[in-house]
Amino acid sequence: MLKEALRYLGVQGDADEKTLRLVSDCMETVKKVAVPKSICRRFSMHDFADYIVGNDIKNHLAGAAGVAVLAATLGISVDREIGKNQAVDMARAAVLDACAAALIETYCDENMPDGISGVYRFSPGYGDYPLAMQPRLLKAVRAEKIGITVLESHMLLPTKSVTAVIPLDKNR
Amino acid sequence: MLTFGKKLLFIDGAMGTMLGETAGVPEMLCLEDPDRIRRIHKSYVESGADIITTNTFGANRLKLSGTGRSVEEVVKRAVEIAREAAEAHAAVTLDIGPTGALLRPMGTLPFEEAYEIFAEVVRAGKGADMISIETMTDTYELKAAVLAAKENADLPVLATVSIDAQGRLLTGANLASVVALLEGLGVDALGLNCGLGPVQFKAFFEELCAITSIPIALLPNAGLPEMRDGETRYDLTPVEFAEHMRYFAENGAHILGGCCGTTPEHIRLMTEACRGITPVPLSEKNRTVVCGYGNAVVIDRAPVIIGERINPTGKKRFKEALKAGDLDYILAEGVSQEEAGAHILDVNVGLPGIDEGEMMERVVVGLQGVLSLPLQIDTGDAGVMERAARLYNGKPLFNSVNGKAENMHAVFPVVKKYGGAVVALTLDENGIPTSAEDRVKIADKIIRTAAEYGIPKHDILMDALTMAVSAGEGSAAETLKAVRTVRNVLGVHTVLGVSNISFGLPDRETVNSAFFALALENGLSAGIINPKSEAMMGVYDAFCVLRGLDADCARYVGKYGQKQISSTPAPQTETSLYEMIVRGLRGGAYGAAKKMLETVKPMELVESVMIPALDTVGRGFEQGTVFLPQLLSSAETVKEAFEAVKESTVGENDVRKGKIILATVRGDIHDIGKNIVKLLLENYGFGVVDLGRDVPPEEIVKAAMEEKADIVGLSALMTTTVGSMEESVRQLEAAGFSGKTMVGGAVLTEEYAKAIGADFYAHDALSGVAYARQIVG
Numbered sequence: 001m002l003k004e005a006l007r008y009l010g011v012q013g014d015a016d017e018k019t020l021r022l023v024s025d026c027m028e029t030v031k032k033v034a035v036p037k038s039i040c041r042r043f044s045m046h047d048f049a050d051y052i053v054g055n056d057i058k059n060h061l062a063g064a065a066g067v068a069v070l071a072a073t074l075g076i077s078v079d080r081e082i083g084k085n086q087a088v089d090m091a092r093a094a095v096l097d098a099c100a101a102a103l104i105e106t107y108c109d110e111n112m113p114d115g116i117s118g119v120y121r122f123s124p125g126y127g128d129y130p131l132a133m134q135p136r137l138l139k140a141v142r143a144e145k146i147g148i149t150v151l152e153s154h155m156l157l158p159t160k161s162v163t164a165v166i167p168l169d170k171n172r
Numbered sequence: 173m174l175t176f177g178k179k180l181l182f183i184d185g186a187m188g189t190m191l192g193e194t195a196g197v198p199e200m201l202c203l204e205d206p207d208r209i210r211r212i213h214k215s216y217v218e219s220g221a222d223i224i225t226t227n228t229f230g231a232n233r234l235k236l237s238g239t240g241r242s243v244e245e246v247v248k249r250a251v252e253i254a255r256e257a258a259e260a261h262a263a264v265t266l267d268i269g270p271t272g273a274l275l276r277p278m279g280t281l282p283f284e285e286a287y288e289i290f291a292e293v294v295r296a297g298k299g300a301d302m303i304s305i306e307t308m309t310d311t312y313e314l315k316a317a318v319l320a321a322k323e324n325a326d327l328p329v330l331a332t333v334s335i336d337a338q339g340r341l342l343t344g345a346n347l348a349s350v351v352a353l354l355e356g357l358g359v360d361a362l363g364l365n366c367g368l369g370p371v372q373f374k375a376f377f378e379e380l381c382a383i384t385s386i387p388i389a390l391l392p393n394a395g396l397p398e399m400r401d402g403e404t405r406y407d408l409t410p411v412e413f414a415e416h417m418r419y420f421a422e423n424g425a426h427i428l429g430g431c432c433g434t435t436p437e438h439i440r441l442m443t444e445a446c447r448g449i450t451p452v453p454l455s456e457k458n459r460t461v462v463c464g465y466g467n468a469v470v471i472d473r474a475p476v477i478i479g480e481r482i483n484p485t486g487k488k489r490f491k492e493a494l495k496a497g498d499l500d501y502i503l504a505e506g507v508s509q510e511e512a513g514a515h516i517l518d519v520n521v522g523l524p525g526i527d528e529g530e531m532m533e534r535v536v537v538g539l540q541g542v543l544s545l546p547l548q549i550d551t552g553d554a555g556v557m558e559r560a561a562r563l564y565n566g567k568p569l570f571n572s573v574n575g576k577a578e579n580m581h582a583v584f585p586v587v588k589k590y591g592g593a594v595v596a597l598t599l600d601e602n603g604i605p606t607s608a609e610d611r612v613k614i615a616d617k618i619i620r621t622a623a624e625y626g627i628p629k630h631d632i633l634m635d636a637l638t639m640a641v642s643a644g645e646g647s648a649a650e651t652l653k654a655v656r657t658v659r660n661v662l663g664v665h666t667v668l669g670v671s672n673i674s675f676g677l678p679d680r681e682t683v684n685s686a687f688f689a690l691a692l693e694n695g696l697s698a699g700i701i702n703p704k705s706e707a708m709m710g711v712y713d714a715f716c717v718l719r720g721l722d723a724d725c726a727r728y729v730g731k732y733g734q735k736q737i738s739s740t741p742a743p744q745t746e747t748s749l750y751e752m753i754v755r756g757l758r759g760g761a762y763g764a765a766k767k768m769l770e771t772v773k774p775m776e777l778v779e780s781v782m783i784p785a786l787d788t789v790g791r792g793f794e795q796g797t798v799f800l801p802q803l804l805s806s807a808e809t810v811k812e813a814f815e816a817v818k819e820s821t822v823g824e825n826d827v828r829k830g831k832i833i834l835a836t837v838r839g840d841i842h843d844i845g846k847n848i849v850k851l852l853l854e855n856y857g858f859g860v861v862d863l864g865r866d867v868p869p870e871e872i873v874k875a876a877m878e879e880k881a882d883i884v885g886l887s888a889l890m891t892t893t894v895g896s897m898e899e900s901v902r903q904l905e906a907a908g909f910s911g912k913t914m915v916g917g918a919v920l921t922e923e924y925a926k927a928i929g930a931d932f933y934a935h936d937a938l939s940g941v942a943y944a945r946q947i948v949g
Contacts, residue, residue: 011799018756019801035340042399076278076343084542086844087503090851091756091804097844131892147309147342149274153839153892157274 002027004102009095026095030103034160035075037146038111042168043067051136056127057165060120064167068113070121071143073161074104100160108162121164124154129165137163174223174263174302174328176361177387177454180421180446183223183265183304183429184216185439197239199231202250209250213257219436220443221429224262225304226250228297229269232289247296255299265304265330266297268317275312277541278343280841280866283563286313290320298325305331306391307366307431309342311353311465312565318357319562328360330389330427334367339376344544345566347376348468351384352461352567356591363389366431369396369408370416377420385457387426390417394433406433414441421446458630460665460697462516462593463566466544469515471633471665471697474721477712478548478569478667478700479514481505482535484523488822489815494523494531499538506539512703513712516569517543519560520550529556536560548595548700554582561590568592572635575600575614577621584625593631595667596622598654604637606644608653611636615658633667633698634658640675641683648673648687652694659695667698670708685711692719749777749813753785756805758812765816774817778857782810786855790938803938804848810855828859830882830948835872836865837888837896845917846887849937856941858948869900873907881911882948885940886930888917898928905929912947914940 005023006015015023043051048067052058061067078100085093108121124133131154137143138150141163148161156163174181190212191198201209213224228250230236233243247266254264271289273281294303303321308314314331321329331354339347354362362384364373370392380388395408408416417428428446430438460471469476482505484490493501506517519539521531528551536547549560550571557570572595573583587594596618598604598611605611615634622632636654639647655666673687674680685707688699692715701708713731716722747757749764768777789806792798834850836843843865853860861879863871876884884904888897894917901913915925916934925933934940 009800011801012796015799016802018805019799022801035336035338035342037336076274079278080344080542080544082844084503084507086847087500087542088507089808090848091801091808093844094804094848095801125891131890144270144272149272149279151280151839151841153890153896155839155841155890155893157279157841159842 001099001102001106004105005095005098008098008101022092022095023099026092027099027103029081030074030078030096030099033077033081034100034103035077036072036104036107037075038070038072038107039141039143039146040068040070040111040113041141042113043069043140051133051140051165053130053133054128057122057129060122060165061167063170065169066167068166068168069137069141070108070111070113070164070166071138071141071146071148071162072104072108072111072164073146073148073156073158074100074107075147076158078160079158104160104162108164113166113168116166116168119166119170121162121166123162123164134163137165176328176330177426177451180425180449180451181222181427182220182439182443182446183389183391183427184213184219184221184225185430185434185436186432187212187225187227187229189433189435197230197235199227199229199236199246199250200239200241202227202231202246202253203241206249206253210253210257213254215436216439217258217262219440221262221439223265223302223429224254224258225265225267226254226297226300228267228293229307230272232268232271232293234271234273234289243292244296247293248299251297251299263301264299265302266294266300266327268293268303268305268321269307270309270313275310275316277537283312283316286316287320290317291324294321294324298327300327302328302330302360305329307334308332309334311341311343311345311349314350315353315357315565318354318359322358330361330363331359332363332365332389332391334365335376336367337372339379344466345463346467347379348383348461348470349463349466349566351380352463352468353591355384355386356567358591359386361387361389361427363391363425363427365389365391365429366393369393369406370413370420371408372396373420374416377423377425381424381452383457383459385454387454388424389427389429390420390425391429391431392416393431394435394438397433404433410435410438410441413438414445417442418445418449421449421451424452426451456628458628460593460630460633461567462546462569464540464544464546465565468567469546474716475692475696475712476515476698477513477703477709478516478518478698479506479509479512479703480518480669480671480700481509481702481704482517483520483550485520489819491523492818492822494521494526497531497534499534502535503538503542506543506545509703510543510545513709514545514703516546516548516698518548518550518571518700520571522551522553528553529559532556532560533563536564540565549592554586557583558586558590561586561592564590569595569633571595572597573618574598575618577601580618580621584622584627587622587631588625588627593633594622594627595633595635597635598637604639606647606650608636608650608657611650611654612657612662615654615662615664619662619664629662629664633665634662635667635669638668638670638672638687641673641687642676648690652690655691655696656694659697665697666695667700668696669700671701681705681707684708688712689715750781750785753782753806753809753813754788756802756809758805758809761809761812762816765813769816769820774821777813778817782813783856786810786852790941793938804851807851807855811851814855828854829857830944831859831861831879832883832885832944832948833861833863833872833875833879833881834885835863835867835875835887835900837872837886837893837900838866838868839896840888840890840893841865842889843887845889845937846885849885849887849916849934849940852937852941853944856945858944869896869903872900873903873909876904876909876911877907881909883912883914883944884909885914885916885934888915889919891919894919894924894928897930901929912943914943916940
């Protein structure tokens, strides 16, 4: 996860010790303040047909027997922690932001339906799958129960939130 | 009129479960298939429910948008249908759920708009017998809903929240905060619904019983959900559900019902199981509690620290920040006090020449964007107090009221309506009495008058007033005596502005800390102090140890034991400011700059040390040998040095060059990129006006024209918000803006920036700085 966070920060090659320390310290903070939650719903291919818009999602789901939609968030407390640090220590804020981005991905990995792994998660905004699908996917899984809201611009709030479409039992 | 608490009342079960998965908006069924809704209501009435809930959970303008039907139509019809089904057998409650949007400052929905959304539902549903505000997961939205209910109808209000397995709302509040907020706002009953089943409710129910003085309602789900054959089921049978509900009825609940997964069968068995039970009588818990949106602060045996630093009195730099609307400076003052151990923050922004009400609102909302500590709203103007009270997220502490009749008449209604606690000064029309006895008399008068307004003793913190000891040698003893009497005889918590004691004396901290120790020993419940003073916090921490308020001295050892082991050496004095900036050692930068300013002119320091140092770091960044965190550490170091520069130029011409407006465009709320640009621009000495995030084009144009900006810098993160950026650039052009536009953000490219008519594309923060140097010089 630290490696991911460093990548988000644009750190290439070996980082200096001070940066590494800051990143691992911020990762601890993010883990401490985050209140991660996820919610998942399965669809038959038939029921999911309505949510297929564009070619890329079609390819993503090709050969799948079903679909799971996952919504996950680190919670609003992470946004607040990043916001608070912007007032007092921007370096820390930027690193917290990167750590949180890394953490939500790891959290999704760990909360895949049926514990599956190695399956690509596909989200609105990838390829030609429109961002406008965001509110529909959220509604489908009742993501408001875990506090994910969406702006008119389709931006998710809390900002460290993810929706993902996951193929199930591919080519079984 | 319904009254809660005397006998058990039963509310119906789920509407959503009975409707099953519906496409579209379930509230629309009130218009489209009223018979179906009526049948469901009817089956609950037949199951023994005393109260049935209208099908209006999401019947607000946000969720109904696109249906072509108005809130009024849907809600009115929903109440009628429920009334028809209830006949004379049950009462009807108007159901209000969350808006589905997150409020400012974390989200984009303004508090007053959330209020208006709820008010519209309330006005349309006034024909009901009561109002149920339910499934709330955010204290701020909850407050908007309760205010809307109370100000737009004259009906009893039940408010229930949905908690997670840790007992928290999604936005961070614990149960103590929820109870403080809701009791303060004067709801008629409160409790929990949804989220968990009765088994998981149990521990939180016990907590509610211990801290709540008003009737308690519980509407759990039918257990925990599990997926079976692609369907959601709940893990309790109706019989098991009813058994648990009986336990609640016997042990302190007053209103019982069901949420997701419950059916008329659950309600029937529940009412049968609970028949004949007389609920536990209500009892007043007399707790002194204030809160923000996070954990509540309970003032009990252990005293608390109120941070005094957000106050312009005697602080030149703070006054400058207020005049310039420099919110960051104030927020940083708040954050550092929290880190130093403050439990509550005093907020005073009164300064001649600024609009105190507006500034108070901005600062309160700003602080509540990042800090969960309760705030003490410090103003002598009841109008300002009310503005802040309305927007405040939680149960505030007001500072202050005094014994003058006119003052009490102005302040107490605000305290009562918004449900705060209040600091009361023991002075009246005749001034401040010299003797403790006379101050106690005023205290007594204030307590009695407060009671007439419905404000209980436990919501008052009496300030027996610290007088400068240099003005009269007996004064400290009188204050301490008054503190002791107020606490022990009147039974009211006490507060003091501690540092007044040393006014006019040298080495004030020594006197302050000794007086603080004495006051604590005499019954001080809350000290208004500078938490950044190690001496004062040392007294506090030691007092807690000595008085047995710090179990196993754990907090003390945690704080001071660690300090000795890991105390980082201060930067060596030989390190030059230049070196500090390059290496990002912010700790000593302020002092180093201060020292240099004894001999060097401020402008020269900026031009010949600070900027060249930043340039060195910037070159490293461009070459890939320095990374973003290091660049920002250097920038933060410059910021520290700039504090010294600003202090030495207070009241003089601004040393900053030009005027650059920054904004994250409408619809976009991710603003860290913009804030990084701001930090760097400021540290290169540019004058920056930050309009924040989610800023509409009109506001950008207005600021650009008014400030005669040299550059407007816009940030957008999403493809969907680049449209707002384009619109902003277009409107700037249309308004005849003569400066330059600079744009940046994750999804932008050089080509795109050109296509939308921007003058410059900043691919990173430093390229933005380079452009600003080229344009402003």
